[in-house]
Amino acid sequence: MSESISKETVVKVSRLARLSLTPEQAEKMTSQLAGMLEHFRDIDALDLSDVEPMTQPYPLKNVMREDVEAESLDRQEVLDQAPAAESGRFRVPPTIGFDV
Amino acid sequence: MSDSTTLPNGWQLVVGLEVHVELATKTKMFSASTNRFGDEPNTNIDPVTLGLPGALPVLNKHAVELAMRIGLALNCKVQPCTFHRKNYFYPDLPKAYQITQYDHPLNVDGFLMLPGDVRIGIERAHLEEDTGKSTHFGGSSGRIHGSDYSLLDYNRAGVPLVEIVSRPDIRTSEQARQYVAELRAILLAVGASDAKMEEGSMRCDVNVSVHKAGTPFGTRCEIKNVNSIRSVGRAIDYEARRQVDLIESGGTVRQETRHWDDATGRTETLRTKEDADDYRYFLEPDLVPLVPEQSWIDQVRAELPVLPARRRNALAELCGVDKDGESAFVVVERGQDEYVVEVINCGGDPRRSVIYVQQAFAEQGPKPKVPARDLAALTILERDAKVTSTQAKTLLTDLIEAGGGDVVAMAAKRGFEALDTGALEAMVDAAIAAEPGAWQKYCAGEEKALGALVGAIMKSSKGKADGKAVTAILQSKRKK
């Protein structure tokens, strides 16, 4: 965590997150993120080599459910909330450059 | 086993297969919507399936059980495991992440045996959820480029999948096909999936690379859209050749995903590694670890049926046929091996029993209508040379049509009787006397002359001479 974040990285990350940033926004975002990351360098001081990561606040395991069917949501109620729908399905613009 | 992929100049093929299998559960992996193929679009949906705000996943216990069956059938170790999120954007992925297993999958380190005692390692078989289905409209080829829009059906989204990843131990396209066929047979045997490639409940991605012996493995390409066992072989053969040609003409193989076009018989670039998303895998915070109890694992293992390979081995040993041969394979695939055992228990000739069933019982299913003792009787008739093999074939058809019967009576009704050995010897002597030229040629080593002699005898016997028996007599006479 030694270098601050660069504008190129910010642009790359924005693509990953599907957020389009104007050049000005990218500029501002870069300086804000850099400032935060600089602040977050405080944890570099800690020796974490023997520490187990903690992902779950409460240690549960084997939470499962029986294979029993439940009623589907009403298709019309759901599609009424969709931005675009046609013949019982959600409609989106074409995907250029992706696979089938 | 013949090597179906012959590459020039010492090039060798390395193949790994990733097979996705839809599990035969009633409900989806993480929610209680119905898991069923072919329903009206978006009629098996719920907040989790649609990735609605606030939805949370809950693991399907039966999916875990089926996944364990698969792992154990593939000789894997079943271990404590966790779930991860694989993040990327695509309209058929409702949450914009797929819940899968990453560094701690449920099943690891197994293997699958192919004919010829070839062992293919199984790296892992893990749980994940399926995506929805996009259909594209407007483009002329039906593929995406240039189409006007896409429609999304989320019935399939969330269906439980097991992804089975082989080690790159496969060396020919024939082995790859055998691997897929055997895997399918296992999946069906343990009841984990209906494994229909044509319906998409079993999907293969093929990884292909080439190298020369003694050098490291080459760069591999992943091939998608391989929708049948036959295509698996064709795609591998094409891709291997493409890579060899590319390298030999001075090019380098790019690590990429390619699309198999069955109509043209070629692979085409789909996306390169540079376009690949960074999936930002991290532990799924909405799920907790899965630690199957040893007693559960033991129970699943104990309840596994006898797997196809063992059934074939047992049948082959009992009947004296090749365990990797077609009769053993076909009969077990149809589930008719138990029937064959029954026939043999009724006194049937083992070898003939399995071959009759292989040849004539394709339509019969696991419980053929012909009573085992009737088929047994027929095999004995032929074994004892009471009928010729040609006559036996006819009687077999009769038996199947009638759903059983007294074969001795049926043979008599047809006027079938085979000539006994003494009569056959006499006919052979007569034929040798009548065709001395052919006999001399045959004695001199011309195998083709045998056919002429046998044909003459068959004709004069009006079908009562058994062709194989006649051939055997001629062969032994020549030796003398």
Next chain:
Amino acid sequence: MHKLVEIVAGITSGSTTATAVVEEHLARIKAREGEIHAFNLVTAEQARKDAAKIDEDVKAGKVVGALAGVPIALKDNMCTRGVETTCSSKILQGWKPPYDATVVTKLRNAGAVIVGKTNLDEFAMGSSTENSAFGPTKNPLDISRVPGGSSGGSAAAVSAGFVAASLGSDTGGSIRQPAALCGVVGVKPTYGTVSRYGLVAFASSLDQVGPFTSDVRDAATLLEVISGHDPMDSTSIPQPAASLVSVLDQGVKGMRIGRVTDLPEGCEPDVLERLEAAFDAMRNAGATIVDVKLPSLQYCLTAYYLIAPAEASSNLARYDGVRYGNRVDSADLNAMYAATRESGFGEEVKRRIMLGTYALSAGYFDAYYGKALKVRRLISDDFARAYQDVDVILTPTSPSTAFKFGSKTDNPLAMYLCDVFTIPTNLAGHPAMSVPFGVGSDSMPIGIQVLATTMGEQTMFKVAAELERAS
């Protein structure tokens, strides 16, 4: 201000009606909501219908629920079927969920009357409710000041008497901090004791739903209703809800109250003075004060601001304009994603998505998210050690009283510091609550935070009740 418990007693005894109660609250809303903007949506018509139904049931002698006739508001990040749920974001403006959150179902089954959906910082990201896409909420005690956030609307609604109680969500302090700033009680329960099914996720391993009420007894009553195992939430603890109301009068005699000696700096003197007064009150009530150290406390902000945005970046990826919410039409899919999310999300949300995406990305995972998860373990261990010596810990809830609008919006980091005392309990999954305890020199309320260990709600409420008695 009518208390929740009094309302239920009045309605079931017949001394008042649910209709009368709801009308009284709707009248207060009418009088001041224009000024305060606690709500994104007031569902007056349905509330009146629900109240009428309660009255019918009471009249017919039917058994009514533990919250019969209580006017309640819900933070607008909880799914209510057929009722707009926006998370105060343009991207969900107009969206009506086809299902109810589990906590909503529980409230309905208990006879509560849902009066409306309250304003929040967009997608629960913020500490002042200034990040709402629909305008901020004002602090009812001083409308030039923020109510806190992200559950500012829910806190203000109780503070202003618009409702008897409300539900909020707390990821880094989003219930407790606004409770402190608005002078009400706010509780974040043990992670896993209240279902998250139907709560729009911000950070999955940190989010919890909890109550805002005007006193501790009401909070205990409401929390008992919404707690309990939910099979729809895999992180839900299998134990049944603890009984809380029954312990409220037990006092704190013989209890050990923890004082953190390495508390982060930056607290206003008024706040520290109130904390001392709280310790005095505990001593007077027969408890002993024990010093504890939490050495990892100073790293909690960093850990939180890496873990929460990381999880959020993944949780908010589903807002892509495909299935629900608002979409910006475009020629191709990627353009649609980008334009939809660009116009649909506010600045703070975008900033956290960027930070989170970066923290998870290849090459940076170990340095950021990976490390943050380890710091989380450290604070959890620190607490575990401390709770061997003490039963609860007291800290300030917020380093300051309610601040003026616009005073922290230029510097995101300054805003993040508001949560310095509340974040550690989210990381550890522990319960904590804020109890009003006097005012500062600016006459604005100050809250004292009571912290307990996992499933330590009973202990926490005992102490909270004592604090309230002394306040």
